[in-house]
Amino acid sequence: xxxxxxxxxxxxxxxxxxxxxxxxxxxxxxxxxxxxxxxxxxxxxxxxxxxxxxxxxxxxxxxxxxxxxxxxxxxxxxxxxxxxxxxxxxxxxxxxxxxxxxxxxxxxxxxxxxxxxxxxxxxxxxxxxxxxxxxxxxxxxxxxxxxxxxxxxxxxxxxxxxxxxxxxxxxxxxxxxxxxxxxxxxxxxxxxxxxxxxxxxxxxxxxxxxxxxxxxxxxxxxxxxxxxxxxxxxxxxxxxxxxxxxxxxxxxxxxxxxxxxxxxxxxxxxxxxxxxxxxxxxxxxxxxxxxxxxxxxxxxxxxxxxxxxxxxxxxxxxxxxxxxxxxxxxxxxxxxxxxxxxxxxxxxxxxxxxxxxxxxxxxxxxxxxxxxxxxxxxxxxxxxxxxxxxxxxxxxxxxxxxxxxxxxxxxxxxxxxxxxxxxxxxxxxxxxxxxxxxxxxxxxxxxxxxxxxxxxxxxxxxxxxxxxxxxxxxxxxxxxxxxxxxxxxxxxxxxxxxxxxxxxxxxxxxxxxxxxxxxxxxxxxxxxxxxxxxxxxxxxxxxxxxxxxxxxxxxxxxxxxxxxxxxxxxxxxxxxxxxxxxxxxxxxxxxxxxxxxxxxxxxxxxxxxxxxxxxxxxxxx
Numbered sequence: 001x002x003x004x005x006x007x008x009x010x011x012x013x014x015x016x017x018x019x020x021x022x023x024x025x026x027x028x029x030x031x032x033x034x035x036x037x038x039x040x041x042x043x044x045x046x047x048x049x050x051x052x053x054x055x056x057x058x059x060x061x062x063x064x065x066x067x068x069x070x071x072x073x074x075x076x077x078x079x080x081x082x083x084x085x086x087x088x089x090x091x092x093x094x095x096x097x098x099x100x101x102x103x104x105x106x107x108x109x110x111x112x113x114x115x116x117x118x119x120x121x122x123x124x125x126x127x128x129x130x131x132x133x134x135x136x137x138x139x140x141x142x143x144x145x146x147x148x149x150x151x152x153x154x155x156x157x158x159x160x161x162x163x164x165x166x167x168x169x170x171x172x173x174x175x176x177x178x179x180x181x182x183x184x185x186x187x188x189x190x191x192x193x194x195x196x197x198x199x200x201x202x203x204x205x206x207x208x209x210x211x212x213x214x215x216x217x218x219x220x221x222x223x224x225x226x227x228x229x230x231x232x233x234x235x236x237x238x239x240x241x242x243x244x245x246x247x248x249x250x251x252x253x254x255x256x257x258x259x260x261x262x263x264x265x266x267x268x269x270x271x272x273x274x275x276x277x278x279x280x281x282x283x284x285x286x287x288x289x290x291x292x293x294x295x296x297x298x299x300x301x302x303x304x305x306x307x308x309x310x311x312x313x314x315x316x317x318x319x320x321x322x323x324x325x326x327x328x329x330x331x332x333x334x335x336x337x338x339x340x341x342x343x344x345x346x347x348x349x350x351x352x353x354x355x356x357x358x359x360x361x362x363x364x365x366x367x368x369x370x371x372x373x374x375x376x377x378x379x380x381x382x383x384x385x386x387x388x389x390x391x392x393x394x395x396x397x398x399x400x401x402x403x404x405x406x407x408x409x410x411x412x413x414x415x416x417x418x419x420x421x422x423x424x425x426x427x428x429x430x431x432x433x434x435x436x437x438x439x440x441x442x443x444x445x446x447x448x449x450x451x452x453x454x455x456x457x458x459x460x461x462x463x464x465x466x467x468x469x470x471x472x473x474x475x476x477x478x479x480x481x482x483x484x485x486x487x488x489x490x491x492x493x494x495x496x497x498x499x500x501x502x503x504x505x506x507x508x509x510x511x512x513x514x515x516x517x518x519x520x521x522x523x524x525x526x527x528x529x530x531x532x533x534x535x536x537x538x539x540x541x542x543x544x545x546x547x548x549x550x551x552x553x554x555x556x557x558x559x560x561x562x563x564x565x566x567x568x569x570x571x572x573x574x575x576x577x578x579x580x581x582x583x584x585x586x587x588x589x590x591x592x593x594x595x596x597x598x599x600x601x602x603x604x605x606x607x608x609x610x611x612x613x614x615x616x617x618x619x620x621x
Contacts, residue, residue, distance in 0.1 A: 002165035007091075009159055017132055017157045028187055030255065031134050032197070033204035034127030035078040035175055036212060037250055039065040042082025042173060043210045044303035046145055049083060051302070058145040058171065066222070067201075067214040069192040074179050076191050081172040084144040087151045090163070094128065094140060094153050127253065128175075132157040134191055135177035141166055142173040201225040207247050209301065230301060232275035232322050236263045248277045251296060252320040256280050259372055262321070262357050270345055276321035276354065282375040286318060293317035297337075298324035310337040311347055315383035316354055318376050323350070355393040362397055362411070373399045373409070377458075384464035395471050401434060401455040403443065410454075412471045418452060425477040426470075428454040430462045430540045436600035441526035442479045445486040448524050453479050459547075462540035480599070482534040484522040499563060502572045505580065506588045510559065513592060513604075520560030527565040528595040531558040539601065559592055567591070586612060 009017065043063045050060045059081070068077040085093065131138045136156060143150030143166070150169020155161035182190040189196050194214060201212055206226045213222040231239060231247045248258040258277040266272050276295065285291035293314065294307035301324060311323055327342055337343050358380075362369040373380075383394045399409040404418060415426060427446060431437045437455040446453050456465060465476050499519055506517040515533060523529060532538050536555040537545075545552050561568045571591075575584055593609050596602070603609050 002167075004162050004164045006160050006162050009161065017129060017155075028130075028133045029189070029200045029204070030127075031130040031177075032078070032191070032200045033249075034130050036065055036201070036205045036208060037253075038128065039078060039080035039082060039173070040205075040208045040210055041306075042080050042084065044082075046081075046083040046172075048303055049145065056146050064210055065208070065212045067197055067212065067225075069194055069197060069214070071190075071192045074181075074192055075176055076179060076197075077174055077176040079170075079172065079174040081170070082145075084147075084172050085142045085151065086144045086147065087163070087165070089144070090140070090142060090151045090153050131175065131177055134188060135179055137178040139176045139178075140173065141169050141176075143169040143171050145171060198225055204246055205250070207231045207243065207250070209303075230324070232263070232273045232324055233301075239263075244275075244277075247275070248320065251322060252277065252279065254279055254281075254283075254320075258320075259368065260357060260361060262353060264349070264353050266346075266349055270325075270327055270342055272323060272325040272327070272346055274321065274323045274346075274350060274353075276319050276350070278354075278357070278372060278376075279318055279320060280371070280375075282318060282379075286376075286379060291317070295320065296322045298322060299328045300324075300326055308337065310340070310343050312350055312354075313347075313383065313387055315379050315381075315386060316351065318379060319354060351387075351390055352393070355390060355397065358397045359393070362399075370399070370409070378460060381458065381460050381464055384468055385460065391468060395468070401437075401457065402452055403438075403447065403455065404452045406438060415452060415454065416472055416474060419474070420449075420451060423451065424474060426454065426474045427451060427477050427479050428456050428465055429479045430456045430465065430538055431600055432459075432540065432543075433457060433600050439598075440480075441523055441529040441595075441598050442531075444524040444526060445484060445522040446479060449486050451486065459544055462538060462544050466537075466541065478532070478538065479522070480529075481532040481536075481538065483531075486522060499561075499572055502575050503561075505575060506559070506561075506591075509585055509588050510592055513556065514559045515556040517559045517561065519563050523560065523562035524564070526562060526598065527567045528559060528561050528591045528598075530592075530595045530599060530601070531560050533558060539599075559595060561591070586616065590616075 043065070046058060047060055047063060050056050050058055063081060066077075066079045068079065070076075138155055138157070140153040141150055142153075148167075150166040152164045152166050152169075153161060177191070179191055180188060182188055191197065197214060202225065205212060207229060208226050209228055209230060211224045211228060212226045213224055215222050231243060244261045245257050248261070249255060252258075257280060259280040260278040262274070262276040262278070264274040264276070266274075274295075283291075292307045293312075294309040294317070295311055296306055297304040297308035297311065308323070312319055323346065325342070325346065328340070358369070358372070361372065377399060380394060381398060384391055384398075387394070395412055397411075399411055400415075402410040402415065404410060404415075412426070419426075429437050429440060429442055431440070434455060434457045437443075437457055443453055456462070465478075468476065470476060496519060503517045503519070507514070510517065514530075520529065520531075522531075533555065536557075537552065539557075542552050542554060563569065563572075567587075568591075571584065571587055574581070578584060590613070593603055
């Protein structure tokens with residue numbers, strides 16, 4: 001063995017390891033499930049690489065996972081003869097754990113209750129480090145297939161780890177745990193006990209496709225601990241709910257139960273099996289660019305790739321599971337899959353099945369669907385922009401905030417059923433903050449007339465609502481765009497000619513900021529509001545495009561005044577008496593600024609506004 005080199009963990013890695021070692025953890029058995037899962041992945045990858053690279057020097061005749069328990073030395077070794085790792089991969093994947101998501105894991109672990117921490121383990125890609133819950137020292141020896149030398153990694157979980165080269169390392173990876181003393185009161189069992197290992201493997205890893213073996217003292221041949229049945233190929237009628245749950249945890253690295261299971265078997269011209277899951281909660285990186293997504297792809301039970309993005313569109317990136325096809329070629333790449341006709345057929349079937357499942361859940365279990373929508377609704381709505389072929393099906397499962405009931409979201413179908421007699425449009429209001437929308441002056445006439453308005457506050461809402469156009473033949477119409485023909489019954493329309501001079505004067509004074517100043521039929525209590533011209537993009541959409549790097553010129557908007565408001569009426573009278581007075585010009589500026597702030601907008605000169613407002617207020621005292 002070569003000279004041992006010592007490296008320091010990064011600060012976040014030290015925090016994480018200390019939490020693993022010292023935190024009270026309700027289910028320490030999960031460490032073995034994580035190590036076996038890693039070993040299974042290594043076997044999958046070696047089998048695939050050996051099929052693609054015929055010159056690879058690797059023996060694939062007996063791929064397996066082996067558990068070696070030594071009760072005298074109180075150690076447990078989890079060994080596989082899979083793909084193995086290079087020295088560089090050991091440093092990247094094992095030695096450096098403070099990668100994306102680790103800081104959030106540390107924060108969430110500290111905030112979680114003791115009985116809720118288990119669900120965080122695999123979700124952040126740190127399953128290997130659960131070994132330190134049960135071991136005082138961990139030694140990993142690995143050799144990459146096709147290489148002549150291996151690498152040894154060792155750590156006690158303190159602030160350092162050691163690396164060295166091993167010339168005679170066996171192919172694959174062996175993880176040896178020097179176990180802590182058993183303490184059953186703290187759920188720390190004797191993991192060198194074969195009976196304990198049998199129980200854990202049967203519970204968590206029975207479906208692993210490779211044999212998991214353990215030497216039996218009374219037999220010459222090692223004992224195989226798992227059934228190795230591919231769960232997705234079995235009939236749904238013979239699968240127990242707990243089997244689905246454990247398989248979900250295996251493919252998702254999530255320790256919560258799945259919200260919904262989708263088991264699909266397609267027969268005929270194109271045959272495939274699919275076992276998909278809807279998670280109960282969103283992963284931390286659901287809306288992060290570049291996050292891993294996609295389901296596992298198998299071909300004739302041969303693992304092909306982990307995150308096959310071609311099988312599901314990005315707006316369904318939260319779906320986890322496995323697809324196994326008998327009709328695809330083993331020699332495929334991600335680039336080929338994107339264009340493969342059969343893959344596109346499978347994709348269409350999967351999307352239809354997932355959206356159909358969501359529709360069924362919405363109809364049969366609204367509360368459970370509401371929980372799903374809170375976690376994943378924003379992602380699903382992206383499909384309204386990116387998947388026009390399935391737009392109608394997505395619209396059927398969309399839930400949106402509404403003025404009808406501020407505590408409960410509504411479906412578009414329910415909105416249409418509640419429309420007032422003679423109403424032909426679906427009214428909506430787009431903005432960044434839910435609270436700002438609820439109190440928007442644009443809603444005043446709608447509220448006075450009992451007309452429901454959808455409150456769209458997710459970033460994607462600004463884009464899809466304009467692209468979709470209508471639902472069930474009813475066009476989507478913005479409550480803040482164009483002219484609205486809504487007037488409360490007890491409000492008399494103003495005599496426009498009385499305000500002509502004021503409107504013309506204010507239009508000139510504010511010409512650098514507004515397109516026009518006019519009287520409003522949508523205001524009942526507020527003095528003013530800003531309205532987008534019918535053909536222009538909304539401010540929310542403009543901001544979204546700029547965030548995407550598209551620099552749209554800001555369109556001037558229309559300032560609407562409420563003739564029934566005392567401030568507007570007094571300004572009209574004062575202008576009739578004093579004409580183009582500087583004090584009146586300042587009031588006109590204030591009216592515009594108030595309209596900007598009321599809809600959650602940003603002033604061009606907030607410091608100047610507050611200074612002028614303070615001066616005005618001081619003169620009134």
